[in-house]
Amino acid sequence: MGKVTINDDLCKGCGLCVNACPKKILELEKSRLNSKGYHPVVCTDQSSCIGCAFCAVQCPDTAITVER
Amino acid sequence: MGKVTINDDLCKGCGLCVNACPKKILELEKSRLNSKGYHPVVCTDQSSCIGCAFCAVQCPDTAITVER
Amino acid sequence: MAQKRVLMKGNEVIAEAALRAGCRNYFGYPITPQTEVMHYMAKKMVQIGGNFVQAESEVSAINMVYGAAAAGARVLTSSSSPGISLKQEGISYIAGAELPAVVVNIVRAGPGLGGIQPAQGDYFQATKGGGHGDYRNFVIAPASVQELYELTVEAFNIADRYRMLVMILGDGTLGQMMEPVAYRENENIETYEKPWACTGRQGRSEHNIVTSIYIEPDVLEAKNRELQDKYALIESKEVRYEAIGLEDAEIVITAFSTCSRISRNVIRQAAELGIKVGMIRPITLWPFPSKIINETAAKSSVKAFLDVELNAGQMVEDVRLAVNGKKPVYFHGRMGGNLPTQKEILDKIIKIHEGGAV
Amino acid sequence: MAQKRVLMKGNEVIAEAALRAGCRNYFGYPITPQTEVMHYMAKKMVQIGGNFVQAESEVSAINMVYGAAAAGARVLTSSSSPGISLKQEGISYIAGAELPAVVVNIVRAGPGLGGIQPAQGDYFQATKGGGHGDYRNFVIAPASVQELYELTVEAFNIADRYRMLVMILGDGTLGQMMEPVAYRENENIETYEKPWACTGRQGRSEHNIVTSIYIEPDVLEAKNRELQDKYALIESKEVRYEAIGLEDAEIVITAFSTCSRISRNVIRQAAELGIKVGMIRPITLWPFPSKIINETAAKSSVKAFLDVELNAGQMVEDVRLAVNGKKPVYFHGRMGGNLPTQKEILDKIIKIHEGGAV
Amino acid sequence: MAIVFERTTGLTDKPFHYCPGCTHGIIHRIIAETMVEMGILDSTVGVASVGCTYNSYEYFSCDMVQAAHGRAPAVATGIKRSLKDKLVFTYQGDGDLASIGTAEIIHAAARGEKICTFFVNNAVYGMTSGQMAPTTLLGQVTTTSPFGRDASYQGYPINVSELIAQLTGAVYVERVSLTDYKNVMKAKAAVKKAFEVQMSGKGFAFVEFLSTCPTNWGKEPCESLEWLKEKMIPQYPLGCFKGADLDLEVKS
Amino acid sequence: MAIVFERTTGLTDKPFHYCPGCTHGIIHRIIAETMVEMGILDSTVGVASVGCTYNSYEYFSCDMVQAAHGRAPAVATGIKRSLKDKLVFTYQGDGDLASIGTAEIIHAAARGEKICTFFVNNAVYGMTSGQMAPTTLLGQVTTTSPFGRDASYQGYPINVSELIAQLTGAVYVERVSLTDYKNVMKAKAAVKKAFEVQMSGKGFAFVEFLSTCPTNWGKEPCESLEWLKEKMIPQYPLGCFKGADLDLEVKS
Amino acid sequence: MIDFSVILAGFGGQGILSAGKMAAEAALYEGKEVSWFPSYGPEMRGGTCNCSVVISDEAIGSPVINDADVAICLNQPSMEKFENSIKPGGVLIIDSSLVHIKPKRTDIRFIPMNASDIASELGNMAFATISMLGCLSEATKCFSRDSFEASLREVLPERRHHLIPGNLEAFDKGASFAK
């Protein structure tokens, strides 16, 4: 139903989207640093995404695009 | 009952005391300029003075001394 | 005299000249002895639909100037010494962002609250120090009400031409006195495109930015070099001064504004005593007329310079820099709002002429 | 080395030195790169029962300084370039009212918001222009963290001794760097009676007044003359500088603070190339060491001067005034927060030595 | 006969330079009288500001510091912090306090600075020849609102006492006038209370005086008092905005 | 599938330099989105101030002027007066607006200047490394209140919206937060309304955003939002302080 | 005529500044260079005030006068202050209705005239200073009666032209003191 795309280069691994997602399908990738030195967020289960954009609205770095 | 003394050199002829006096016994001396170039106030009738100090309290230049 | 001459106060003439130069934005804060600039503007701007804002402070006023200039408008503010000190941060910003603006300082005696009488104690502030960082203001020093008019109009042209702040450095004498002024029918208003101005994008593909911060040292250094290049250009092109009697002068007076007027009479008196005195009157205090002073110093006919100011000795440093040791440079200054008398100056001239100590 | 040396940031050393000098009043407003002065004070003042007030602005901070100084207290404020510009009115008032106070300017690159890297672009502002009117600040330029400590203590003594504002002109390098500092056991704190201070009359027959306004020109002029006399006294007594290798130098570098450190290494490198380079490092920027420069310029061994600064050329004017045409004075400057490299300076030295254009 | 009113020793001998009928003089006097009556003349430092009263330091006989335009609260802060056991007051006009000095007064109040501010609101810049002040009334003609203050062009008057009363650090805020005996006495009581608040260490005390400027209002002194009553008071109602019921046991 | 959320063209392509989780980014975005949605991106001039967002001119894609610390309302006044048909907003932090810029914001509001101010209250000086702001809470530890803000030494927090609402010229004043979807949407509605107020020519519009500074609060981003809810909102209640019922027929 | 200078001095409110301006206007009408410069005492209103008027055939040096050709004094403090600022051979004109002392100097021409009385006779106190301008004109020829009249016509707004005859009458009465 929904789809999130995360711009890895913009993500600062703040975790605000992780908290905001009602489906709890976002997670910081603790094992990896992105080009800026942060642990970026990933979607662990795209199929559960409802496209509510709660994540994107909460992202301070507009790293998330949402489709529905 | 009361007595007002006006310091001629301090008086600027503003008339606030004239207005304030309940006995209406103060008056600007229109015919005379004091050393500062103002028409100073005079008491026209010391005997009517009740020493209420309404005049002195209203005088911005502390030109009036009141006795009772 | 083609145009009719009318008697007006210097301060009012500044305001009238600005209006004639197309300035429709005035932001200021009251201070003696320049309040008439404001009073005149307060009335006229309402009548012609321009903007007059009495700012809450000089700090605010100079930043309103910054805003209006960033939006591409011709804009004026005026103040006097303490108020100009408060504007120093804003002036440095205007220099950094390369914005055109005209600032009038009708100098009063300092330091601190000082007095309200005329002085020239802000020469250093206007031409060198003032705000932080390496920048220059274009500084003009008119000597009469007529010149106040002409140079105020010109100030707006220069500001736009070089995208910089032009300061008119008057003193209380000039602001408060009335003299006749003859206005031109048509002003020479130079118009410049301002593609950099922030007026709303209105279809422009790039947004415009007006700023003075460059966080990368290399970028900021390049910006500074650009500024210095601009200043060098101005120094080569825009110096203005008046020279009197340099052909055969033995003693050369340097003086600006009110002091130059008094000195002019001294020259006449000295001539009667057989002493040849000339004068170089800087009209632009920055760019400073160093070249003519240096050349004059090189003349064998010239024995010495006498610099006359309403301060403890400020422009005299620029005179000395220009003379560069070629001739002695003497100084006569008055402070606190007092003006030198012709007699005082003449006495110094005589002493210098006699080779006495000054 | 008697005392133990500890590694500390320049900014913190300023604060510690002020406390050791008996200063119990700090008023300031945050700005990079001097915030550590505040942070240190914020903690320490509470612990020792002194006063730390974060003012609402630099304008307010300098006026709090004015107030505390008027009440007879030793008082410090610190800021950086844009903040110092905002303090100019207050600084002029402090000069006019003859109050002792210490102001630190950890200079950053300008103009405008500029950048936060080190610069020396506020030399003019500190030594000449700045606020309105004829006044001087006592301006000290330390070149190391150790000197920052010693001269900060001394600044309070000088301020009290002459009832004037002492400015410590550092740059971002000095404020941000750590170097070892050895503190003295006992500070040399000079104490002066302050019978003029407004502390409440407490039985005094006359009330005290601290003011800078003198509405009568003659009175204000007399006040100005007094100030100038004081300044002349200071110029005769308080000049400080460091001289290196003037005995046989062919080329003399003039540089203060960070630039002098870099130049010191260049002197060594030049010596290796067989070029004799000396240096005059002004420690007091005002009073300026004109005399030694002038005397040095008169030496036949000296061929030229090279002035090195982190600006577009400011102190170089004072050097030229002192040299007074006796020798050429060259200039090398960097801006925007960049520092000159030893190589750049050495290259200029070589060119000057070869008689080439610079 | 005994003297019931004479010039207070809280004032020096120097005659005021103010215009005839200007109520600055009355305010000076009641502050000076209060200091004498409270026995604090010797332990008070006053701060003069910039305005017609720039040299009030020549009139008040306590120690006096002259402050830059608008900065009196900052100067007072510097004094008070370093002289904690002394009393400090500022005397400021409406241009000084409500315009250029807005930040300083708001923050002195917010900090709860232990000082008193005597604020003289005459709806105009007196000293510099009658420009509009933040407190100038709508429609009022001044040299910088020559066609009358127009809200859409020049904005609205600021009610300073009401604004200051919003700040927690301001513990006593009152507006008074000097239009007659009764009001002068009320004003004097407010001055006294302000000093008492300071002595109690509770925080910032603020008294606003509605005052006349006959010269720049272009009115005779008596007329000016009438205009003040009729025009100013409706915009600036008298009364205590904060601290009416403060418990002021004076700390010793 | 259709895009329901993507980066707005009201922002440039440049990534923000703000710390991870700093809500400055959200505020930027909703302002930018609103300009695009209202079709005013091409007719708006924004004024950046000094604070962490000093270079927000690189992010907003409308014309942008960078202002000196605290002076954005004055700069905006200069712009707006000379460009009457354009929209002008300022973006200011609490150090900028509530401390050094107190006079400028109070007077822009009092003048009823036809501009919008977006005020970001994060209870601290972000850029200069966490000093106390006028909005710092009592007890809050900052680099200049290292033992926690103590009212008797450092004074009380200032409730800026409440203060601004006192001024007649300020016609719309609202405080919002960004703690969750609903509040972000409310904040965005407030931004829109502020622009509408400006278009209506009614006066000054002011939106205060409670915002986080994870770095200087020494807290993780999510924790910071919690702290904001628990500590800041009680001191700074959300809501519309003025102009809730403004009639905004937009002048054409 | 090079830098001919007049000081007018008295209390604030006596019309000193505008009288000075009228003198300057009259001289300007003759094509002269003129300057006018005001000076106020520390008082806000009332107190002393004065202005300097300089008239010249060439560019004017200082508009502030140290040595005046003429001083016109409308009160005693002014006379005390400016008597010594008059050049030898200069003129001192006083309003003898208000100033009751005599100058100490003997090297100047002293013209006492009861200007205020004249003015109150003419029913307009503003005419006091005008009558003194008449005296100035007659005593020094620094501007003529014709120029004064012509400049009045120019400077006064139409609706106040009815005042011109009264002005001229005052002017002439003043002039008679210098004859």
Add this chain to the structure above:
Amino acid sequence: MIDFSVILAGFGGQGILSAGKMAAEAALYEGKEVSWFPSYGPEMRGGTCNCSVVISDEAIGSPVINDADVAICLNQPSMEKFENSIKPGGVLIIDSSLVHIKPKRTDIRFIPMNASDIASELGNMAFATISMLGCLSEATKCFSRDSFEASLREVLPERRHHLIPGNLEAFDKGASFAK
């Protein structure tokens, strides 16, 4: 030793600044002149940061380094930036757990060491930079292990002295890379 210079660079939060300070402290303990100077990128947090440490037997010139004797890099951007700032014959030390590229230059000594791995083995990520200081000490002798240990004892508050053995272990592990 005149103006021996070390640059330490990486992301904010990696402990670059305090590692630099520890190096300076160690050298100071030996009676050397030292200076330490920080530099931050435009980011508020995160982003890059670096510091310069200069050690000398004489008064130090510039505390800001143009040509470094040693660069210690904890991330790729830093290595890219500072590789070219090393003097010929100088040393480049990198945390090979984080930086996976090789230098282009061949005129410098290149020491890759898995500092982060060492640190996580030792259970304290702060030990990554310490191990790199060990490597620095061993490779250049700009300060000795003893000085490092002694300065640690001085600088650390008593209550953190229990960390000293761990620090030394990290230091020694790092040193082994330079042997």
